Amino acid sequence: MMQSKWMTLKDEFFFQTNTLEIAQQLLGKILVTRFNNQLTAVRIVETEAYLGTIDKASHAWNNRYTARTSVMYKRGGIAYVYLCYGIHHLTNVVVQKENVPHAILLRAGEPLMGIDIMQKRRKIKKVNQLAAGPGNLSKALGIHLGHNGQPLQSKNFYLVDDGCVYPNSSILATPRIGVDYAGEDALLPYRFIVKGNECVSGPKI
DNA sequence: CAGCTGATGGGCT
DNA sequence: GCCCATCAGCTGG
Numbered sequence: 001m002m003q004s005k006w007m008t009l010k011d012e013f014f015f016q017t018n019t020l021e022i023a024q025q026l027l028g029k030i031l032v033t034r035f036n037n038q039l040t041a042v043r044i045v046e047t048e049a050y051l052g053t054i055d056k057a058s059h060a061w062n063n064r065y066t067a068r069t070s071v072m073y074k075r076g077g078i079a080y081v082y083l084c085y086g087i088h089h090l091t092n093v094v095v096q097k098e099n100v101p102h103a104i105l106l107r108a109g110e111p112l113m114g115i116d117i118m119q120k121r122r123k124i125k126k127v128n129q130l131a132a133g134p135g136n137l138s139k140a141l142g143i144h145l146g147h148n149g150q151p152l153q154s155k156n157f158y159l160v161d162d163g164c165v166y167p168n169s170s171i172l173a174t175p176r177i178g179v180d181y182a183g184e185d186a187l188l189p190y191r192f193i194v195k196g197n198e199c200v201s202g203p204k205i
Numbered sequence: 206c207a208g209c210t211g212a213t214g215g216g217c218t
Numbered sequence: 219g220c221c222c223a224t225c226a227g228c229t230g231g
Contacts, residue, residue, distance in 0.1 A: 058223090068217090087212065135225065176223070179223060
């Protein structure tokens, strides 16, 4: 087996034109943070695509442009972080070129590095649960509002391809979580999970 | 295991 | 003033 080298994701990855495909390709990629010299990393196993102006579940639906959503209109490759329910910080990857406000919510990850650090941040021990759910993933990695708009090619905050690819046959598409307000768009199968992975959020299959 | 619910604060009509 | 791209801790089977 050839061991692939770690490669930071480049602009071309984020600029691909099909956001649903990017959301699936993000499965298997590694998100690394090194805040306050604390190195943590997870392999992404669950994502959700939000297709901007035509998607009622998206913050940018109908070209909504506010101080908060302005980050979604920037060029792909930066982080869109916002507070949900007053408690949870949710991390998204902005994709597409400037003025196309698509984003992909990172919903769950498999812990790879800095597990002890993540256990302290989360105040729990079970490794499978450390980054299961978008609020939990952000907390485990130390991501918060201050990282909103930061490039994901930063020295302390980046995405890596280590050669791990999940074939289509091991990816399951389901409706997105918690978007009932979006009417018929709530039913779109824009959530992608790695089949059978223990770190995916929600009830066990 | 499923189902319910309080916590908690920025964003927006 | 209401609305959330959630979670943990509780209840009862």
